Amino acid sequence: MKDKWVIGIIGGSGLYEIDAIEDAQWIAVRSPFGTPSDEILFGRIGEVEVRFLPRHGRGHPISPTELNARANIDALKRAGCTDVIAISAIGSLREELEPGRFVVVDQFIDRTMNRASTFFTSGMVAHVSMADPVCERLSGLVGAAVEKAGGKVAHGGTYLAMEGPQFSSRAESHMYRQWGADVIGMTAMPEAKLAREAELPYALVGMVTDYDCWREDEAAVDVATVLRQMRANSEVARRAVVELARSLPGVRSASPIDTTLDTALITAPSARDPMLLAKLDAVAGRILNRSSGES
Numbered sequence: 230m231k232d233k234w235v236i237g238i239i240g241g242s243g244l245y246e247i248d249a250i251e252d253a254q255w256i257a258v259r260s261p262f263g264t265p266s267d268e269i270l271f272g273r274i275g276e277v278e279v280r281f282l283p284r285h286g287r288g289h290p291i292s293p294t295e296l297n298a299r300a301n302i303d304a305l306k307r308a309g310c311t312d313v314i315a316i317s318a319i320g321s322l323r324e325e326l327e328p329g330r331f332v333v334v335d336q337f338i339d340r341t342m343n344r345a346s347t348f349f350t351s352g353m354v355a356h357v358s359m360a361d362p363v364c365e366r367l368s369g370l371v372g373a374a375v376e377k378a379g380g381k382v383a384h385g386g387t388y389l390a391m392e393g394p395q396f397s398s399r400a401e402s403h404m405y406r407q408w409g410a411d412v413i414g415m416t417a418m419p420e421a422k423l424a425r426e427a428e429l430p431y432a433l434v435g436m437v438t439d440y441d442c443w444r445e446d447e448a449a450v451d452v453a454t455v456l457r458q459m460r461a462n463s464e465v466a467r468r469a470v471v472e473l474a475r476s477l478p479g480v481r482s483a484s485p486i487d488t489t490l491d492t493a494l495i496t497a498p499s500a501r502d503p504m505l506l507a508k509l510d511a512v513a514g515r516i517l518n519r520s521s522g523e524s
């Protein structure tokens with residue numbers, strides 16, 4: 230029963246630490262899926278346990294394409310997280326989502342192509358639903374927390390995950406707008422898929438840093454622009470994390486996402502790969518330990 234909140238925070242570009250975390254200690258968490266981006270900062274904000282992981286590592290050594298999102302999500306699960314909030318720099322594909330705006334994302338279009346995007350490979354196949362890819366409860370709480378912290382929030386928006394690390398061409402940027410995408414980034418996929426497979430409710434707060442390259446009268450995005458805007462916004466993001474911790478109900482009630490795998494596993498117990506099952510001890514231990522005798 231996950232009745233005590235343990236909030237995982239994935240910090241994106243420009244967000245490599247959070248000072249408000251008390252009793253903070255960096256701890257290396259090992260994962261059978263490889264090396265996570267960094268150690269995890271264990272601590273608490275008031276009464277709420279938090280675990281902070283800088284997505285690209287401290288100092289930003291890791292490229293979006295080479296991020297080991299499986300190791301990151303697995304390590305957060307091993308670190309006891311019940312829920313995950315991801316924070317990202319994003320480009321805007323809409324006039325009304327101006328730089329400085331926070332977008333609580335609720336849909337994704339996944340255009341990544343070079344990344345391990347599932348824990349459930351041959352030997353233990355599972356198909357989870359990504360129809361509603363974020364946790365509505367957590368997204369609501371985090372949106373309210375950003376507003377309390379002084380941020381201007383768009384509640385909902387479709388995030389186009391591109392492979393990168395190069396930014397988009399103008400033709401791609403226009404095409405993504407036609408597809409209905411509102412914002413663009415390089416990291417939230419497969420992160421959000423993996424969080425769902427690990428039964429971790431996930432919310433994504435994007436901070437708009439630029440208009441990508443679709444606007445005729447604006448210079449195309451570059452890293453300096455992203456970082457300048459992130460510096461301006463990251464204090465609000467940090468305050469929002471504190472507001473979120475303050476706003477959480479004392480007891481965590483169950484989320485339907487906590488039991489995602491109940492209806493997702495398809496490989497018969499007799500056809501399962503014991504080596505893979507061992508690796509899935511954190512991600513799927515809840516159900517694998519229970520269903521080992523079922524067909």
Ligand SMILES: CSC[C@H]1O[C@H](OP(=O)(O)O)[C@H](O)[C@@H]1O
Binds near residue numbers: 240241284
């Ligand atoms: C520094 S510009 C591009 C870089 O920023 C975003 O990172 P994150 O999502 O981790 O904040 C974007 O996805 C790219 O990785």
Ligand SMILES: Nc1ncnc2[nH]cnc12
Binds near residue numbers: 396397
């Ligand atoms: N325009 C953009 N494209 C991809 N990732 C981004 N991160 C921040 N701005 C971005």
